[in-house]
Amino acid sequence: MTEHSTNRGTRSALANEMVRSELADIVGEEHVSTRESDKLVYATDWSWMPQMWLDRGMEPPSPDFIVHPGSAEEISRVLKIANTYRIPVTPWGGGSGTQGGAAPVYGGILLDVKRLDRITDINEVSLTVTAQAGVNGSALEMALNDRGFTFPHYPSSANAATVGGYVAARGSGVISTKYGKAEDLVLSIGAVLPDGTIIETPPVPSHASGPMLMNLLIGSEGTMAVITEATFQIERLPEARVFRAVLFDNIHDALEAGREIMLARLQPAVMRLYDEASTASLVKRVLKLDLQGAYLILVFDGYREIAEAQAARAMKICEERGARDLGPDSAEHWWEHRYDFYYPPFGLSLPKMYGTIETVCKFENIERLYYAKKEAIEVGFAEWNAQYIAHFSHWFPWGVMVYDRFLIDEPPADPHEALQLHNRIWTTAARTSLANGGMLNEHHGIGLKLGRLMREQYGSAWPALDSLKRTLDPNGIMNPGKLGFSI
Amino acid sequence: MTAEIPDYTEIYEGDRYCLMCRHVCPVERVTKREATSPHGWALLVASERRGLVQWDAETVDTLYQCADCGLCQANCVSVRPLPAAIVAARATVAQRGFAPDRVRLVDENLRKWGQPYGEAFHNPFTDLASGGAEIGLFVGAATTASRAETVDAAIKLLDAAGVSHSLISTGRSGVYLPYTLGLWDTARTIALQTIEEIEGNGIKQVITLSREDTHAFMHIYEEIGVKLPEDVHVVEFIEWLWAAIGAGKLRTGKLALAGYVYHDPVHTPRVLRAAACAHDLLAELVDGPMRRMLWRGNTAAPSGAVGGFEFTQPALVEMLNMERIAEAKRAGAAGIVTEDPQCTAQLAKYAEGLPVVNLVELLAEQI
Numbered sequence: 131m132t133e134h135s136t137n138r139g140t141r142s143a144l145a146n147e148m149v150r151s152e153l154a155d156i157v158g159e160e161h162v163s164t165r166e167s168d169k170l171v172y173a174t175d176w177s178w179m180p181q182m183w184l185d186r187g188m189e190p191p192s193p194d195f196i197v198h199p200g201s202a203e204e205i206s207r208v209l210k211i212a213n214t215y216r217i218p219v220t221p222w223g224g225g226s227g228t229q230g231g232a233a234p235v236y237g238g239i240l241l242d243v244k245r246l247d248r249i250t251d252i253n254e255v256s257l258t259v260t261a262q263a264g265v266n267g268s269a270l271e272m273a274l275n276d277r278g279f280t281f282p283h284y285p286s287s288a289n290a291a292t293v294g295g296y297v298a299a300r301g302s303g304v305i306s307t308k309y310g311k312a313e314d315l316v317l318s319i320g321a322v323l324p325d326g327t328i329i330e331t332p333p334v335p336s337h338a339s340g341p342m343l344m345n346l347l348i349g350s351e352g353t354m355a356v357i358t359e360a361t362f363q364i365e366r367l368p369e370a371r372v373f374r375a376v377l378f379d380n381i382h383d384a385l386e387a388g389r390e391i392m393l394a395r396l397q398p399a400v401m402r403l404y405d406e407a408s409t410a411s412l413v414k415r416v417l418k419l420d421l422q423g424a425y426l427i428l429v430f431d432g433y434r435e436i437a438e439a440q441a442a443r444a445m446k447i448c449e450e451r452g453a454r455d456l457g458p459d460s461a462e463h464w465w466e467h468r469y470d471f472y473y474p475p476f477g478l479s480l481p482k483m484y485g486t487i488e489t490v491c492k493f494e495n496i497e498r499l500y501y502a503k504k505e506a507i508e509v510g511f512a513e514w515n516a517q518y519i520a521h522f523s524h525w526f527p528w529g530v531m532v533y534d535r536f537l538i539d540e541p542p543a544d545p546h547e548a549l550q551l552h553n554r555i556w557t558t559a560a561r562t563s564l565a566n567g568g569m570l571n572e573h574h575g576i577g578l579k580l581g582r583l584m585r586e587q588y589g590s591a592w593p594a595l596d597s598l599k600r601t602l603d604p605n606g607i608m609n610p611g612k613l614g615f616s617i
Numbered sequence: 618m619t620a621e622i623p624d625y626t627e628i629y630e631g632d633r634y635c636l637m638c639r640h641v642c643p644v645e646r647v648t649k650r651e652a653t654s655p656h657g658w659a660l661l662v663a664s665e666r667r668g669l670v671q672w673d674a675e676t677v678d679t680l681y682q683c684a685d686c687g688l689c690q691a692n693c694v695s696v697r698p699l700p701a702a703i704v705a706a707r708a709t710v711a712q713r714g715f716a717p718d719r720v721r722l723v724d725e726n727l728r729k730w731g732q733p734y735g736e737a738f739h740n741p742f743t744d745l746a747s748g749g750a751e752i753g754l755f756v757g758a759a760t761t762a763s764r765a766e767t768v769d770a771a772i773k774l775l776d777a778a779g780v781s782h783s784l785i786s787t788g789r790s791g792v793y794l795p796y797t798l799g800l801w802d803t804a805r806t807i808a809l810q811t812i813e814e815i816e817g818n819g820i821k822q823v824i825t826l827s828r829e830d831t832h833a834f835m836h837i838y839e840e841i842g843v844k845l846p847e848d849v850h851v852v853e854f855i856e857w858l859w860a861a862i863g864a865g866k867l868r869t870g871k872l873a874l875a876g877y878v879y880h881d882p883v884h885t886p887r888v889l890r891a892a893a894c895a896h897d898l899l900a901e902l903v904d905g906p907m908r909r910m911l912w913r914g915n916t917a918a919p920s921g922a923v924g925g926f927e928f929t930q931p932a933l934v935e936m937l938n939m940e941r942i943a944e945a946k947r948a949g950a951a952g953i954v955t956e957d958p959q960c961t962a963q964l965a966k967y968a969e970g971l972p973v974v975n976l977v978e979l980l981a982e983q984i
Contacts, residue, residue, distance in 0.1 A: 163650070165652070165675050165679070166670055166673075166675060166676060167652040167657075167661055167670065167675060167676050167679040168650060168651070168652045170652070170660065170661065170664055170669065170670055171650075171651045171652040171656075171657045171660055171661065172651055172652075174634070174660075176634065176636065181634055184660075184664065184667075184669065185667075187667045187668065187669065189669075190669065196650075198649050198650075224636065224639070225636070225651060226636055242649060242650075242651070244649040245649050247649075264649070266639070266640050266646075267640075268640040269640055269646075269911075272911055272912075272916075273911060276909070276911065287636070288640075289636065289637050289638065289639055289640040289641075290636030290637070290639040290640070467694070469637070469694075470694045472635075472637060473635065473637050473693060473694045473695050474631040474632060474635050474695055474697060475631065475695065476695075477635070479631065479634065480630075480634070
């Protein structure tokens with residue numbers, strides 16, 4: 131056992147109480163919890179592994195202290211205590227990550243930032259918003275909408291996720307194809323480094339004043355800093371949204387049409403392509419649309435005449451690829467119900483086994499990658515009747531993300547066997563992505579789930595990244611077990 | 618007879634990891650605790666059933682921190698009855714003898730006095746109760762205790778409209794309080810006594826003053842297995858008022874409420890038809906623009922007059938009320954207007970100089 135893996139088993143009750151007392155001195159008694167109900171609920175984020183663990187009656191990987199700091203200064207002081215006693219710290223925003231990034235698997239301090247909940251500035255000149263890390267995504271959007279603006283980051287997790295989580299996990303939303311991911315929308319951040327140093331990055335992201343420190347912390351999933359505030363680009367609410375939906379006979383023609391729409395820079399806000407399996411299952415079950423083929427939804431927004439011109443050109447491209455025009459209604463229906471997929475009873479849930487094994491690659495690789503993963507799951511795990519479904523929802527000028535998932539209706543009952551199978555499938559899927567020009571992940575992150583594969587992703591560059599982590603966090607207190615960093 | 622508690626297993630299991638209504642939960646937004654959010658409560662109950670936690674003073678207290686405001690259900694695309702499931706879990710806890718001491722005290726008072734305040738409760742309306750009228754103004758002990766002025770105002774408006782009415786349940790608790798605290802046997806007893814009074818007085822239309830009571834008649838009676846007489850119609854006072862003004866039975870002047878915000882009373886997402894009447898009435902009677910709460914309509918956050926918190930969670934009462942006041946101030950409000958007597962009383966207590974006025978009382982002043 132290393133010096134800093136001081137979980138509950140290695141500290142006495144007296145030592146724990148001494149630490150709790152110090153933490154309470156910083157944030158106040160009412161903002162430090164050792165309640166059993168809190169330990170239980172903070173043991174699981176939205177990832178399958180800890181949820182399954184709990185579901186099968188196993189002891190949850192719970193934190194020792196749940197701390198709710200009210201400022202960057204308080205976070206700084208908490209981190210100094212954690213360094214002194216080598217206590218793991220797991221930052222927590224909304225707990226909506228799917229990769230176990232917020233699961234406190236080594237115990238210690240669970241640092242819930244939701245008390246940092248102020249929108250500190252809405253600048254109507256530059257169209258920016260500055261919000262503290264704990265501001266809820268949907269609450270931010272409601273506040274902006276009341277003033278005629280929108281933060282064009284619409285993740286399905288917005289009702290739960292926080293601004294800090296958006297940035298820490300490099301998240302994406304349904305209109306990212308036009309407006310970019312969270313990382314593309316952020317201008318600057320405030321953060322507390324592992325040693326307690328409070329920093330602010332430069333006010334704008336585009337400059338030639340040295341390397342981008344901000345970009346090192348964005349996507350670091352709580353391993354290199356606690357993000358406390360972020361300034362984002364916002365937009366005026368669009369004058370119009372123009373909806374279109376088409377059906378292709380096959381995924382090949384649909385992907386080609388999507389590629390051409392991107393290369394033509396037609397800027398769809400949404401271009402969501404469901405593969406044949408998704409169209410026949412998810413689209414049918416949730417949207418009540420009975421279609422055979424590859425279903426593509428297009429949304430263009432902004433000034434009506436521009437959006438309609440873009441839509442018209444995109445439809446021409448689709449028609450040239452043999453698409454059947456389904457009219458605007460089903461796309462508008464999808465828009466209105468775009469998050470229904472994540473509510474019970476539509477969302478994936480226990481006791482099933484599932485995982486979003488999504489990735490991103492350049493256009494030249496996407497079809498090969500898609501079929502390779504489909505085969506790896508459906509053939510490689512045929513004994514478990516593994517199903518593979520996918521949609522293509524976040525497009526770039528150079529490539530596309532495939533949001534693919536596996537699903538097993540009847541996984542092993544034994545939690546150890548289930549976890550082992552889950553890991554095997556994920557490893558197979560991730561290696562198949564890497565072998566075909568893909569990444570480990572596009573926007574769900576690495577967390578606990580994929581950390582072991584980071585060395586394969588980065589190859590000879592990995593020691594440099596690992597070294598940066600150790601330099602910033604020499605005691606290894608920050609979110610141990612995540613992103614594959616050594617403990 | 619012991620009340621039968623429905624089986625909500627599927628709700629606990631399905632909602633324990635659903636985060637889609639987190640943003641509207643008013644309790645989580647003030648406590649910042651995951652355990653006091655919709656998925657937290659569902660996970661707590663599901664985990665207790667697995668033996669991962671036990672019901673003790675701490676975990677039961679957490680269970681009693683759900684406001685039972687209905688917002689999670691109202692904002693669920695599947696309209697899943699999580700609030701009812703949480704209350705059912707409280708009822709199970711209470712039946713097993715684990716209810717908090719404060720809840721037991723409420724139960725004792727309800728059983729002995731018919732209301733939760735005990736001997737100290739003063740009922741100024743007892744002598745006004747009379748039989749014979751087909752319209753019954755449901756008063757309830759909570760309204761009497763918190764804002765008797767609203768009852769006086771409602772009587773004045775009914776009289777002005779020439780409506781013959783009786784007062785009912787003047788000194789008796791409504792059903793919502795024992796129901797939400799998991800005291801279902803007591804809730805059933807009170808529901809049956811109320812029905813007996815309604816039928817005994819020949820009342821065909823019950824007019825409620827508080828949205829909590831409207832919600833009780835519309836939904837809770839059925840949940841606890843008590844059937845309202847089929848020929849009895851329940852409307853909220855604001856609905857009656859809007860209709861009376863529309864029919865010319867009441868004449869009112871304009872209200873000087875420009876710059877105020879309207880506070881949607883607790884349980885608004887459950888009784889949207891009444892909420893719509895309040896909005897229509899204000900739109901008609903207020904000259905100039907009103908300001909708006911951020912959390913309104915289907916996402917309207919409650920005051921502290923919810924979930925039986927007055928008796929079990931005084932800290933949450935303060936937090937919810939202060940958050941509503943802060944929300945109004947952030948909206949630049951000149952004051953707060955609402956029609957619910959309990960919400961008026963609660964918000965006024967924490968207003969810190971911000972005027973809090975009751976719509977029913979304002980209109981009665983014009984008569």
